[in-house]
Amino acid sequence: MLEYLVPRASSYAADIDFLFDLITYLVGFWFILTLGYFFYLIFRYRAKDGQKAEYITGETHKQKMAIEIPHYLILVCDAAIIVFTFIVWTDVKITQPEPDEEIRIVAQQWAWSFYHAGPDGLLGTDDDIARVDELHVEVGKTYRFHLESTDVMHSFSVPVFRLKQDAVPGRVIQGWFKPIKTGEWDIQCAEMCGVAHGIMAARIFIEDAETHTAWVAANAPTMVANTPIQDGSMIASNLSIDLQLKEDI
Numbered sequence: 260m261l262e263y264l265v266p267r268a269s270s271y272a273a274d275i276d277f278l279f280d281l282i283t284y285l286v287g288f289w290f291i292l293t294l295g296y297f298f299y300l301i302f303r304y305r306a307k308d309g310q311k312a313e314y315i316t317g318e319t320h321k322q323k324m325a326i327e328i329p330h331y332l333i334l335v336c337d338a339a340i341i342v343f344t345f346i347v348w349t350d351v352k353i354t355q356p357e358p359d360e361e362i363r364i365v366a367q368q369w370a371w372s373f374y375h376a377g378p379d380g381l382l383g384t385d386d387d388i389a390r391v392d393e394l395h396v397e398v399g400k401t402y403r404f405h406l407e408s409t410d411v412m413h414s415f416s417v418p419v420f421r422l423k424q425d426a427v428p429g430r431v432i433q434g435w436f437k438p439i440k441t442g443e444w445d446i447q448c449a450e451m452c453g454v455a456h457g458i459m460a461a462r463i464f465i466e467d468a469e470t471h472t473a474w475v476a477a478n479a480p481t482m483v484a485n486t487p488i489q490d491g492s493m494i495a496s497n498l499s500i501d502l503q504l505k506e507d508i
């Protein structure tokens with residue numbers, strides 16, 4: 260159902276959806292069972308002609324068991340959720356697979372700057388392609404991103420990836436994703452970051468190898484600044500910025 264509402268476009272999207280499903284089914288099962296039992300008891304022990312509604316103290320062995328057995332079963336369900344969450348968390352957030360390419364993402368009030376590696380496939384070189392609110396990636400490649408913020412806390416959210424990562428001023432946070440489906444999708448800021456937070460959106464373009472290579476070739480900067488910019492207000496580390504970004508801003 261989640262896939263029907265929001266497609267899965269990353270290698271780990273199905274794992275995240277599995278956790279949502281697991282929690283929904285387990286909580287839903289106990290919710291229906293508990294309320295069903297609750298209303299059954301209300302009906303069963305209600306007041307009738309010549310008989311008062313029964314008051315149960317819950318002190319007999321049988322009554323205690325009716326509480327304790329479901330209690331322990333729910334703890335088992337909790338443990339299952341924790342185990343599966345730990346496995347998925349380790350895969351998505353702890354393990355950092357060897358990337359095919361790297362991307363630098365800079366959040367600011369209220370836009371996203373994306374620095375693509377360019378034709379040489381290396382980030383931080385003169386042929387990097389910088390774009391505002393536009394991220395281009397190739398399907399099937401593993402990407403490591405370096406996420407920064409220049410002002411307040413933001414959150415890099417790509418719903419089709421089931422990816423959400425806070426951007427924290429003063430830190431460079433690494434993460435990864437592997438797109439598995441071509442298309443054009445939303446990127447959102449998922450952290451209240453000021454008056455224009457609601458319109459801090461961008462687009463991700465997941466392209467096949469041919470389209471992506473053509474995009475890189477067509478957009479690689481011809482004139483670049485040779486000296487890394489040291490201005491800490493916009494660029495937190497010593498990566499170069501091309502002229503295209505200045506035009507875009």
Ligand SMILES: [Cu+2]
Pocket residue numbers: 366367369412413414448449450451452456459
């Ligand atoms: Cu934001």
